[in-house]
Amino acid sequence: MRKSIATVSVSGTLPEKLTAIAAAGFDGFELFENDLVACPLSPEDIRRMAADLGLRVELYQPFRDFEAVPADRLAANLRRAEHKFRLMNRLGADLLLVCSNVSPQAIDDDALAAEQLRVLAERAAEHGIRIAYEALAWGRHVDDYLRSWRIVRMAGHPALGVCLDSFHILSKGTDPGGIEAIPGEKIFFLQLADAPRLTMDTLQWSRHYRCFPGQGDFDLAGFTQHVRNAGYRGPLSLEVFNDVFRRSDPVRTAADAMLSLRFLEDGTAPELTDFAYVELATGPDGDRLRRLVEVLGFDRARLVEGGDAAELRAVGIATPDPLAADAHVAALSAPAHVPDGTRVVFCPAGPGDSTIDHVALTAPFAEASLWCRCVLGLRPHESLELPDPYGLVRSRAMTGAGGRVMVALNMADTPSSVPWQHVAVACDDVVDMARRLTAAGEPPLRIPGNYYDDLDARFPGAPDLRGTGVLYDRADDGEFLHLYTATIGRVFFEVVQRIGGYSGYGAANTPVRLAAQHGHKMRPE
Amino acid sequence: MRKSIATVSVSGTLPEKLTAIAAAGFDGFELFENDLVACPLSPEDIRRMAADLGLRVELYQPFRDFEAVPADRLAANLRRAEHKFRLMNRLGADLLLVCSNVSPQAIDDDALAAEQLRVLAERAAEHGIRIAYEALAWGRHVDDYLRSWRIVRMAGHPALGVCLDSFHILSKGTDPGGIEAIPGEKIFFLQLADAPRLTMDTLQWSRHYRCFPGQGDFDLAGFTQHVRNAGYRGPLSLEVFNDVFRRSDPVRTAADAMLSLRFLEDGTAPELTDFAYVELATGPDGDRLRRLVEVLGFDRARLVEGGDAAELRAVGIATPDPLAADAHVAALSAPAHVPDGTRVVFCPAGPGDSTIDHVALTAPFAEASLWCRCVLGLRPHESLELPDPYGLVRSRAMTGAGGRVMVALNMADTPSSVPWQHVAVACDDVVDMARRLTAAGEPPLRIPGNYYDDLDARFPGAPDLRGTGVLYDRADDGEFLHLYTATIGRVFFEVVQRIGGYSGYGAANTPVRLAAQHGHKMRPE
Structure with a gap:
């Protein structure tokens, strides 16, 4: 037509x-x-x-x-x-x-x-x-x-x-x-x-x-x-x-x-089975990133030397038919990258499930969600408005049919935004991970005591996480524990632990995380 | 309290x-x-x-x-x-x-x-x-x-x-x-x-x-x-x-x-009887501004040498009791200028009515309307959204009790805005004024022929204004003819002719005017 x-x-x-x-x-x-x-x-x-x-x-x-x-x-x-x-x-x-x-x-x-x-x-x-x-x-x-x-x-x-x-x-x-x-x-x-x-x-x-x-x-x-x-x-x-x-x-x-x-x-979309890998440019922080990835036990990171600052460069997504997926992109005449510049590479699935829980990108909202919908066939979830100290962040999860591929899109409507991409890595014991990160000299983002007081009030029986840097959420479908690493260049990691069928991404904690990241940025380490 | x-x-x-x-x-x-x-x-x-x-x-x-x-x-x-x-x-x-x-x-x-x-x-x-x-x-x-x-x-x-x-x-x-x-x-x-x-x-x-x-x-x-x-x-x-x-x-x-x-x-407001004068810094354009003001026959302009560009510096507003008005500002602890920096000076009325029809300011909308409301006691009219080629301009007239003091506030929501202040001068024959401006080498802003074709369609019996640069509006309460001078530094003049009880400010023509100003800016004169 x-x-x-x-x-x-x-x-x-x-x-x-x-x-x-x-x-x-x-x-x-x-x-x-x-x-x-x-x-x-x-x-x-x-x-x-x-x-x-x-x-x-x-x-x-x-x-x-x-x-x-x-x-x-x-x-x-x-x-x-x-x-x-x-x-x-x-x-x-x-x-x-x-x-x-x-x-x-x-x-x-x-x-x-x-x-x-x-x-x-x-x-x-x-x-x-x-x-x-x-x-x-x-x-x-x-x-x-x-x-x-x-x-x-x-x-x-x-x-x-x-x-x-x-x-x-x-x-x-x-x-x-x-x-x-x-x-x-x-x-x-x-x-x-x-x-x-x-x-x-x-x-x-x-x-x-x-x-x-x-x-x-x-x-x-x-x-x-x-x-x-x-x-x-x-x-x-x-x-x-x-x-x-x-x-x-x-x-x-x-x-x-x-x-x-x-x-x-x-109207078609490629079949996406899982994330396969993330490619990160190291900037001047190659050693630090390698150590961090090792402590996290994160075997799906491909570190590439170069760039002016550490950043997410590409995401590998596993599909049964990478050639068909590439042909889909070509048929749409679409660029092979999300509007924030992150390349997407279709590839065969590796051995076992990846530990990439989700990837969070900061990109113009309408453009990025259109790209994810058309090129990756991801479905948008509800759009959320999350306050950070200096404005509103609009956030929206988009997931593939199987549920294994989740992208969180964030767009800050603020003059001093936190335009950081991040990779969320799944683990079985995030509190233990917090300990290991601290022992390795990479303590998690520090979360205020007031947050934990409030947690006690909101969730009777919530684990005592004070001092760990681990955040907590509970919904009808399960529980969610997560922590954030320091930001290196333009990227940081989240470590997440899902209990039961929790399907969100802890958005209720985002304002606290953003405030902590702002505070961290302003204070010398 | x-x-x-x-x-x-x-x-x-x-x-x-x-x-x-x-x-x-x-x-x-x-x-x-x-x-x-x-x-x-x-x-x-x-x-x-x-x-x-x-x-x-x-x-x-x-x-x-x-x-x-x-x-x-x-x-x-x-x-x-x-x-x-x-x-x-x-x-x-x-x-x-x-x-x-x-x-x-x-x-x-x-x-x-x-x-x-x-x-x-x-x-x-x-x-x-x-x-x-x-x-x-x-x-x-x-x-x-x-x-x-x-x-x-x-x-x-x-x-x-x-x-x-x-x-x-x-x-x-x-x-x-x-x-x-x-x-x-x-x-x-x-x-x-x-x-x-x-x-x-x-x-x-x-x-x-x-x-x-x-x-x-x-x-x-x-x-x-x-x-x-x-x-x-x-x-x-x-x-x-x-x-x-x-x-x-x-x-x-x-x-x-x-x-x-x-x-x-x-809850009180000073009694405003009329505009008294506008003070304009000339920047490097003193000669041109003086000539323009002379052609316009505009005797309420006070030109002050200096500044990096011509701009509106202050507005004198006539009131029966300038001291009481100053005391009102002091009681509010309010600054003596609109949030765009334009000073407001209260003074006794001069002889006769001023020819200042209205003053248009470009300023953060909420702040400026609050200031005009609290300090000057102006009442807001309906807020309008007017498209310019690169975004939306929000526009709102605010008028004093007697109707003689009108401020138009404009705020552009666009990356390439037209942040120009202007002074609208009243006259009895704007078409004749267009001729005089052209003869003096200061022709009005050029308005597209398509606008005049459309005018014919919209308003049977409208005057034929093609080629004059004069815009036209008609409402239940009367007619409005107006033209715009070229922009000098950061300021320009509008010349307006009201017929009958027309009480607006020609907002319907603003998109055409903005597009013409953008075009003018991009083309060398």
Whole structure:
């Protein structure tokens, strides 16, 4: 299917947007009116620029508050439409998005809406233009795709069809199954946007939190399948706006957009059985890292001399078919590294289970979770907000199907963040490990006595861990003990002990850990 | 009244927070448990530090999910409480905040809640501690202050009272008038937070959008008056958390917090009759600025040689009593400048009305609006979000009682913002002014032809302004024509013509203006 994106979805001036959209490999775009109005290029220049970039103007949008109005208003609205038709002819655009009326003057009368849309379509057709009518989730009367389709069917004009937008449908919890009852040729356009599940005003939710398929909580694959089953043959077009994309590099945003669409079309994911190894650059701390790894008994670390500071360079992930996994990455045209720069290498499983419990990365949240979802097929867990002394850290675990591959993504919204990656190593007795680390001159991160007082209050019967540097969590599914090593360069280790079926990563303790790491950074050792 | 603030309201480690709170002149603080737990200082050390800083521990908070539970759970909860009582004795804290139970296990039984809170109060009293019971807006059963007060009255224990929190009451739209029926001595604590009116999940609203009195939309003055009328004699305590404060300088946040409380207590504002003048540093552009001011016929500019770039330095505001206005600023201990550095000078009115229509400042939004509200008594209008090519600009007009003093605050959420201050000068014929500026070699900011095409479509009968650089807006109350000069250093002028009663500032045109300014910046002149 052709791939398209709305110009409002990426940052910059209109020429910057189009250049980024073309570079990402899109076939076309939706031209957002405000982008045109603010652009010094004439419509003819924009048309030429798009053609030179190999981009088709799939849609001009939006045209608002047209239908179901009193007769005198209709004349003014048609005058407005004629302006747009002439403009679209200059642009070489032949499809206009008409959003359902949100004005208090709109009349609750489907027959009237249909009749006025029929007139509009008739006028449009004279200019070689078609109308795609969309039910906004906050439309005054028409706020549901079945109703917009009923009106379109009632109007019965070949130049009038519906536009379906996943956000407007899924945000209301409407069953998208009914889409299959619409003849494919009457679905003139398909707009896709994912979003996190939030309880808030739908208009604000839409304006600030839309995201690319795979970044949110909606079932975009299922939604798109319904539209394909209906026989739709137009483009998949992303209409996404949020506060982050508005200020991000348009080239990166457009590349992410394309990745999300390719994943949506493909839908497969490699089978991941386990972590295989982590590769760490040693920076100037080779000796210290080697000693630490030895004390930890951690046999899955590959230390590579070099770099300006110790850091995580690559993660090896075991899969039954590394070649197929590489082909999956190639098919998505995705980079072979997480957006924080950590390379991922697919390889056959080594002997036995690895002791890598999870890997924590600090990376732009939306980008990194999209990459992990599309490339690794990891599923996101709930997103958490964890305070550190100087801001909020957003944290989200993503796990593979078997549960053996877990990546924790962290993104600090603070001027003095703790941008440290870490590798969590499993062990059977973390208290003993704390002793061994201390004996080896690498004591665990020191945890305040107040934390242990609070632990006593919260968890009757919790082990007495005071002075060990070991943190504790308890949930319905089990217990979790963990400690942190000092930070070496840009990386540190966590040692974790799971008891019972505890499936989390001790997020409740993260604020205490972050505060301790800040304190440690500020005090000379 | 004593003034207090919760440690969660400012950024940093606990010692950093306390230092900032003391520096701002607070009498005490609420100790937020998480701040204690993450702090390496012992409770005794914290007590000493607070005493050394002259701060009283007004409240320890929060204690959760205590009341209205099955009998077996009560024992565990009392054990938890005993831990806190011992801790509070070490801290020298004698008031514990108990939030209404949010757990699904809580039983909907006020008599049971009262009985269990009575037991808790009895135990607390043995440690010299009192309990302040607060109805959370999202409490499982108790979510309303009248109900929490009913339970407290039913319990009838001298060590048990209510805590009132303005957010929990005003966010639900509850009438705070009933507070006056509570005996003042049974109101053990008062937490104040303002918030913008948002339609969203109350818990998320509370966690991310609370702000200081005067920064939001709640009537905090009226609320506080009810509590004072009830006879409350405890401290005014701010419990505010939002994503911005978490990452801001704690010293500035605490100073703003104190300003908001002083304003809340004082409540007066100077009478502002008009702008009197603006003072501009010329930087290296003295000649150009003088010429521009002459062409504009703008007689209220005071140009001062110096500075590295032309910029707005000060705004003179006319008031019948400049000395009283200065005394107001002194009483608030407020700085004499807006947080962007622009000084405000109160002075007697000059002859005739000034031609200063409004002044636009780029400043941290919450800080600047608080300053304008408290120091100048300006009232905020609706906050707008205006896209520029590289992000969102938040914009808000604030006007004085007579309507003659209008400040537009802008804050760009973008990496490449347009941080330019500007002065809007009123005139009777902005199109003629455009001609004169062009003739003088200072043509207005060039506006794209696409904008004028769109204007034709939107406003039948709008004047033909193509090629003039003049923008246009129309609202129910009138019409607005305006143009922008080139930017000189860090400042530019707007020339505005109001027709009819138009009361806005052309915000609908801001995205086009911002895009044009970006384009101008990038192209050599």
